[in-house]
Amino acid sequence: MVVMTDEIIAMVKRMMEGIEINKETLALSVIDRVGPGGHFLVEDHTLRHLRGSHWHPKLLNRKNFQDWEREGKKTLGDKLDEKVKDILKEHIPEPLSEGIKRKVNRIIEKCQE
Template sequence: LACQRHGKDNNAENLGNLVILEFANPGAPVLYGSASSIANLKTGEYSPGSPERGIIHMALAQLVNYYHLPCELCSGNCDCKVPDIQAGFERAMNFTAAMLMGGVDIIDGVGAIDASNAMSPELLVIDNEIIDGIRRLTRGFEVDDDTLALDVIDKVGPGGIFLGEKHTLEHYKKEIWMPEISDKNTFTTWRKMGSKTMDKVAEKVDEILATHKPEPIPEDVEKEIARILKRAETESK
């Protein structure tokens, strides 16, 4: 009964800590969080890349929705040692489980491998695309007169082509998810373009490192951070 026990214990720990924090600093902002998963029964080691982690997080997300608390779930870290196929399916499985429930404000563990003992820049890029795709999945679709477009269907008729219709041009960017890294070409086109797989991701990492300019922290925020650090340093003595 690993999932049941982990869910129960994690919930009790969160609520207990919230009570302690409220006594220590009334009104302090808090996050209900979890990095729970099962143990590998062959070794006894922590095993985050398991479907049981997704089940635990789905249960906790339901509790968070009931409590109306902000929530953070560590759904990214997994058992893989390198950015490989195992990394992809473990992360997609647990990202999806957490995000489908709704009410989760922060997903962390992005880019983490080997149970968060290491980080991979390539996986940061891959995770960004996985999460972006899941966000499209969880958004679903609207059903109304505009999206059904019965008038356009009547106009185009059986066997017609919708690609040139104004309605298609107005809606495709919102309705059709367009990945940045994943290859959507035919096999022949993919071969002509160099048959790239993970090297395509590595190129994206290099591009980001070479061109990205981080936004500066606003001056008032920087002052507040300095104030908090100074207070913490004083109170810890």
């Protein structure tokens, strides 16, 4: 659940950043040049801004069905399980400071009374 929450928080943070609107991002000259019926996929402006404009999830699937199927049909649950196992295997927690250790020990002692 915590791993999924982390994914959702990343998505919300990206949304909260908002969209920068200025002369460069509006690209009115590109819109005029491409015109009705054209497309923007080969425009330098699109290539410069495409990657930074989108949020790229680590766990949620944005692939088409054929790619998802070809890559093993991993469900969100599968990906969450893998991520949790990876964290448990690889994560090295920062040691607690002596002050924090003392506070934790005091709490434990009070609970044992």
